[in-house]
Amino acid sequence: MAVELGHSTSGFRHIDVIQFINSEIRSNGGGPDFYLAFFSRSWNEVEDGLHTILTNQQMPRALKRACTWSALALGVRVVAGQQEEQTHRLHWLREQLEEREATCSALVFEMQRMRQE
Template sequence: MAVDFTDPRSGFRHNEVVMFINEEVVSNGGGPDFYLTFRSRPWNEIEDELQSILADLQVPRTVKRACLWSALALNVRVATRQRELQARRVRRLQEQVGERETAAWALASQLRRLREEREVLVRQLRSTRSDLQQALNEREELRGQLLQAERQPSEVASPSRSQQLGADAWPLTAEERNKLLIATSQRRQMVEAQKEEAQKEEAQKEKAQKEEAQNAPAGVG
C-alpha cells in the first residue's frame, strides 16, 4: 500500500480515491517504496526521480505507471504541505500585523500625550516670560524712582525715621513725594513762624522790664 488511509498529511479526503491509487500501484507491479522514500521531499526532487525512471529503458512500463501513480499521490501531499505552510505564514503575518497595529496605537497615544505636554510647557514658558518681563519692568521703574529720589535737593528736610525706613523699603511714587514735600515745607514754615512769635514775645518782655526799671523811683541812700 503506497498511501496510508490514516495519514492526515496525505492530502486526500476520500478513502475511495486512496484505494484506487493503491490498487493502480499494486496492479502495475509497484509498491510503497517510491512513495515512502519521497514523501518528505520537495516536488522538484520527486519530479527528477520520476523523470529518471521514465527515461530508463530497462524499467518495465508497468513499473513506470506505478511510479507515476505514486508521484501523483506525492504531488497531492506536497500541495497539502505547502498549503499548510502558507496558512501558518498567513497567520504569522496576521499576528505581526496585529502587533504592528497595537504598537502604532500605542505610539499614537504616546504622541498625543507628548503633544499635550508640549502645549502645557509652551503655555508655562509664555507665562514665565510674561512674569519675567513684568518683573524687569518693575525693577526699571523702581530704579528710576530711586535715582529720582537721590537727585532731590539737599535742603529739603528729611522725613522721620519711620517714614525713611518705609521709603527705603518701598519707593514713593511721584504724587506721594510731592505730598511729602508740601507737608515738610508747611511744617518748616510753621516752626519758623512759632520761633518768630516767641522771639517777639521775648523782646516785648525785655522792653517792658527796661521801661519799668527806668520809671521806678530812686532808692534812699
Template sequence: MAMDYGDHASGFRHNEVIKFINNEVLMNGGSPDFYMAFRSRPWNEVEDQLLAVVVDPQVPSPIKRACAWSALALSVRVAARQQEQQAYRVQRLQAQLEEREVAFWSLSSQLQRLCKEREEVAAELRCTLASVQQAMAERDVLRGRLPQAERSVQIYPLPQEIPHFFHLVCPLQSLCPAEAAVASKEGASIKSRGWKLDQPPV
C-alpha cells in the first residue's frame, strides 16, 4: 500500500480515492517504495525520478504505470504541503502586520507628543528671544545716554565749597577756634557770591 488512509499530509480527503490509487499501483506490479522514497522530497526530484523510469527501456510498462500513479499521489502530497506552508507564511505575515500596526500607532503617539513639546519649546524660545531683544534695546538706549551724562559731569563739576558749606550751616560754637575761623571766612566768601547760609545754592 503506497498511501495510508490516516495520513492527512497526503492531500487526499476521501479514502475511496486513496484505495483506488493503491490498487492501481499494486495491480501494475508496483510497490510503496517509490512513494515512500519521495514523500518528503520536492516535486522536481519526483518528476526527475519518474522521467528516469519512463525513458528506461528495460523497465516494464506496468511498472512505469505504477510509478506514474505513485507520482500522481506524490504531486497531490506536494501541493498539500505547499498549501500548508503558504498558510503558515500568511499567518506569520498577518502577525507581523499586527505588530507593525501596534508599533505604528505607538510611534504616531510619540510623534504627536514630541510635536506638542516642540511647539511649547518654540513658544518659550520666542518669549526668551523677545526678552533678550528688549534687554538689548534698553542697553543700547542707556549706552547712548552714557556719553551725554559723562559730558554733563565734565561741564558742570561740583563746587569745591560744598564740603565747607555743611560746616557753615552748623553753629560756629560747635567748632574749635581754628575751624570757626575757617568757616567764618568761607561764609563770607559764599555771601559775597550771593548765596544764603540757610539755603542751598541754586
C-alpha cells in the first residue's frame, strides 16, 4: 500500500482516491517497496528513481505503472508537507512581525515621553 488510509499527512483528502491509487499499485504488481524506498528522499531523488525504472527495458510495464502510481502518491505527500511547513513559517513570521511592531511602538512611546521631560 502506497498511501495510508486516514493518514493526515498523505496529502489526499478523499478515501476513495487513496483506495484507487492503492488498488492500481496492487493490481499492477506493486507493493510498498518503491514508496518506502523513496519515502524520506527529496522529490528529485524520487523522480530520478522513477526515471531509472521507466527507462529500464527489462522491467515489466505493470511494475512501471505501480511505481508511477507510488511516485504520484509521494509527490502529493511532498506538496502537502511543503504547504504545512510554509503555513508554520508564515505563522512564525507573523508572530515576529507583531513582536517587532510592539517593540517599535514601545520605543516611539518612550522617545515621546523622554522628549516631554
